[in-house]
Amino acid sequence: MTTTYAVLSEGLEKRFGAVHALRGLDLAVATGTVCGILGPNGAGKTTAVRLLTTLLRPDAGSARIAGHDLVREAAAVRRRIGVTGQYASVDGDLTGRQNLRLFARLHRVRGPAERAGELLDRFGLAEAADRPASTYSGGMRRRLDLAASLIRRPEVLFLDEPTTGLDPASRNLIREAVRDLTADGTTVLLTTQYLEEADQLAHDIALVDRGRVTHTGSPAQLKSLIGTHVEAVVADTDAMGRAAGVLDQLTGGQPSFDHERNAVGAVSRDATLTLPRLVRELDAAGVPLLDVSLRPPTLDDVFLRLTEDDKERVA
Amino acid sequence: MTALAYDGTAMLGRQLRRMRNNPGLLILTQTMPISMLLFFGYVFGSALAMPGADYRAFLLPGLLVATAAGGVMAGMFQAAQDTHRGVMDRFRTLPMSRAAVPLGQAVADLVVTAAGTVPLLLVGLAVGWRIEGSAAEAAGAFGLLLLFRFAATWIGIFLGLLTRNEEAAGQLGGATFLLPLLSNAYIPADGLPGWLRVVAEWNPISAVTTALRDLFGNAPVPEGAAWPVAHPVAGSLAWCTVLLVVFVPLAVRRYAHGER
Numbered sequence: 001m002t003t004t005y006a007v008l009s010e011g012l013e014k015r016f017g018a019v020h021a022l023r024g025l026d027l028a029v030a031t032g033t034v035c036g037i038l039g040p041n042g043a044g045k046t047t048a049v050r051l052l053t054t055l056l057r058p059d060a061g062s063a064r065i066a067g068h069d070l071v072r073e074a075a076a077v078r079r080r081i082g083v084t085g086q087y088a089s090v091d092g093d094l095t096g097r098q099n100l101r102l103f104a105r106l107h108r109v110r111g112p113a114e115r116a117g118e119l120l121d122r123f124g125l126a127e128a129a130d131r132p133a134s135t136y137s138g139g140m141r142r143r144l145d146l147a148a149s150l151i152r153r154p155e156v157l158f159l160d161e162p163t164t165g166l167d168p169a170s171r172n173l174i175r176e177a178v179r180d181l182t183a184d185g186t187t188v189l190l191t192t193q194y195l196e197e198a199d200q201l202a203h204d205i206a207l208v209d210r211g212r213v214t215h216t217g218s219p220a221q222l223k224s225l226i227g228t229h230v231e232a233v234v235a236d237t238d239a240m241g242r243a244a245g246v247l248d249q250l251t252g253g254q255p256s257f258d259h260e261r262n263a264v265g266a267v268s269r270d271a272t273l274t275l276p277r278l279v280r281e282l283d284a285a286g287v288p289l290l291d292v293s294l295r296p297p298t299l300d301d302v303f304l305r306l307t308e309d310d311k312e313r314v315a
Numbered sequence: 316m317t318a319l320a321y322d323g324t325a326m327l328g329r330q331l332r333r334m335r336n337n338p339g340l341l342i343l344t345q346t347m348p349i350s351m352l353l354f355f356g357y358v359f360g361s362a363l364a365m366p367g368a369d370y371r372a373f374l375l376p377g378l379l380v381a382t383a384a385g386g387v388m389a390g391m392f393q394a395a396q397d398t399h400r401g402v403m404d405r406f407r408t409l410p411m412s413r414a415a416v417p418l419g420q421a422v423a424d425l426v427v428t429a430a431g432t433v434p435l436l437l438v439g440l441a442v443g444w445r446i447e448g449s450a451a452e453a454a455g456a457f458g459l460l461l462l463f464r465f466a467a468t469w470i471g472i473f474l475g476l477l478t479r480n481e482e483a484a485g486q487l488g489g490a491t492f493l494l495p496l497l498s499n500a501y502i503p504a505d506g507l508p509g510w511l512r513v514v515a516e517w518n519p520i521s522a523v524t525t526a527l528r529d530l531f532g533n534a535p536v537p538e539g540a541a542w543p544v545a546h547p548v549a550g551s552l553a554w555c556t557v558l559l560v561v562f563v564p565l566a567v568r569r570y571a572h573g574e575r
Contacts, residue, residue: 053408054407054408055404055407055408055573056573075410078408078409078410079410081408083404083405083408085401085404089400089401089402089403089404089405090401090402090405091329091333091400091402092400092402093332093333093336093337094329094332094333094336098329098332102325102328102329103405103409105325106322106325106406106409106411107409107410108321132336145401148405
């Protein structure tokens with residue numbers, strides 16, 4: 001089976017005056033998957049989304065969205081995408097219901113009023129439906145915004161930091177909606193600051209830094225780039241050397257010492273290393289073990305390490 | 316074209332709903348000319364000797380046109396305000412006609428200001444203004460007035476999209492307030508010094524004002540005026556056509572490009 005890509009970009013570039021926001025963005029998002037774009041502030045995430053949703057025109061490079069050229073077939077692209085931006089893109093002067101009806105009409109949906117009603121119910125906005133959207137809380141506005149993106153089921157849904165600054169209930173509602181959509185075959189491209197969110201939702205992650213994709217892979221693959229952090233706390237200073245020897249053998253990493261806590265740490269790239277084995281080996285070497293931990297990396301570690309590495313390389 | 320009509324109607328509905336929710340600015344811009352009619356009409360009117368004409372009847376068409384010229388400010392303010400709204404991003408990512416958003420704004424403005432003119436006309440009738448000509452001529456006068464408002468609004472929409480700045484719209488609003496003073500809207504231009512008379516008579520407001528006075532039968536077309544004023548109906552149509560041909564494509568293009 002050949003993979004089809006709902007989003008495929010090559011060498012996208014965008015400058016704003018002296019600022020080179022994107023310096024050749026290559027992205028490939030397989031149809032029906034969720035791709036998380038991670039990156040520090042100013043990395044070009046929002047610019048990337050604005051380019052891919054036809055809001056900005058690329059200075060160089062090309063992209064196809066759901067099989068259509070981003071620039072030459074912009075109208076066809078717009079028929080197939082849904083966009084929820086960082087800032088709610090609904091009209092504050094209109095009520096929630098008026099907003100959804102308007103967008104349904106513009107989408108040529110049959111029965112715009114019914115569709116608006118359905119979405120208001122689904123996103124818990126039925127009670128507030130007839131109040132101006134400007135009176136909504138942040139979470140309600142974002143929910144209305146997402147509802148507006150789902151008037152017609154989009155082939156590709158772009159979510160630019162959809163849960164930033166939301167209360168946990170709204171956050172969960174939005175995450176559930178994303179899961180439902182992918183179950184129905186929609187491709188989702190989301191940018192987020194919450195690495196745990198990307199970890200939960202995304203099949204693939206693209207790490208973006210200074211306008212380029214620096215690493216791609218599944219959350220597990222990215223984590224294996226970092227390795228598992230192993231730490232042994234021992235009873236006396238003399239045992240630290242022996243513990244270091246064992247960790248060195250098991251992980252091949254260079255052990256680090258924390259003399260205040262009598263702790264020895266190392267990084268293991270071996271995903272098969274288990275806690276019982278670690279304990280057995282240390283015990284067999286006669287290490288007076290007080291505490292031992294094996295901590296798989298979080299995406300936060302990945303994020304910090306990989307963007308840190310890049311900074312060093314540039315410096 | 317049918318897509319434009321459909322999307323434009325949806326956008327017209329949006330604008331009208333917005334105006335209904337926030338009627339403040341609208342009420343202000345429509346009550347202003349009424350107080351001007353009373354102030355100018357009675358204060359200047361007592362000092363201005365107008366042979367063969369009543370000053371208040373002469374003034375009313377001028378105020379109608381000056382108010383219509385305010386479409387520049389209204390259009391600019393609304394368009395500039397909209398550029399900061401996330402909803403514009405949504406419209407730009409929808410498969411809808413690119414011209415629908417500005418067109419909806421311009422038509423909504425027209426609908427509302429046409430209705431907003433009625434109170435001014437009623438006060439005009441109360442202070443002595445009359446439609447002296449035929450019903451057809453009067454209808455033509457109102458048609459020209461709306462056409463001029465439409466053209467003025469498109470200038471404003473373009474400027475609003477260009478500057479993206481509501482404060483600039485307010486400042487320019489002050490300037491557009493001065494424009495009718497450089498025309499024959501409030502005073503006859505015949506008495507102005509030579510060069511100033513030329514400027515005033517090439518002001519589009521003068522052509523439209525003269526056409527309204529002529530069609531309503533409030534005052535005759537002045538002798539020896541510049542072409543647009545000497546042939547006020549043709550002059551008004553020509554002005555509106557030029558403004559629309561220039562500013563409609565500029566505004567639509569500006570809107571479609573967004574910040575691209």
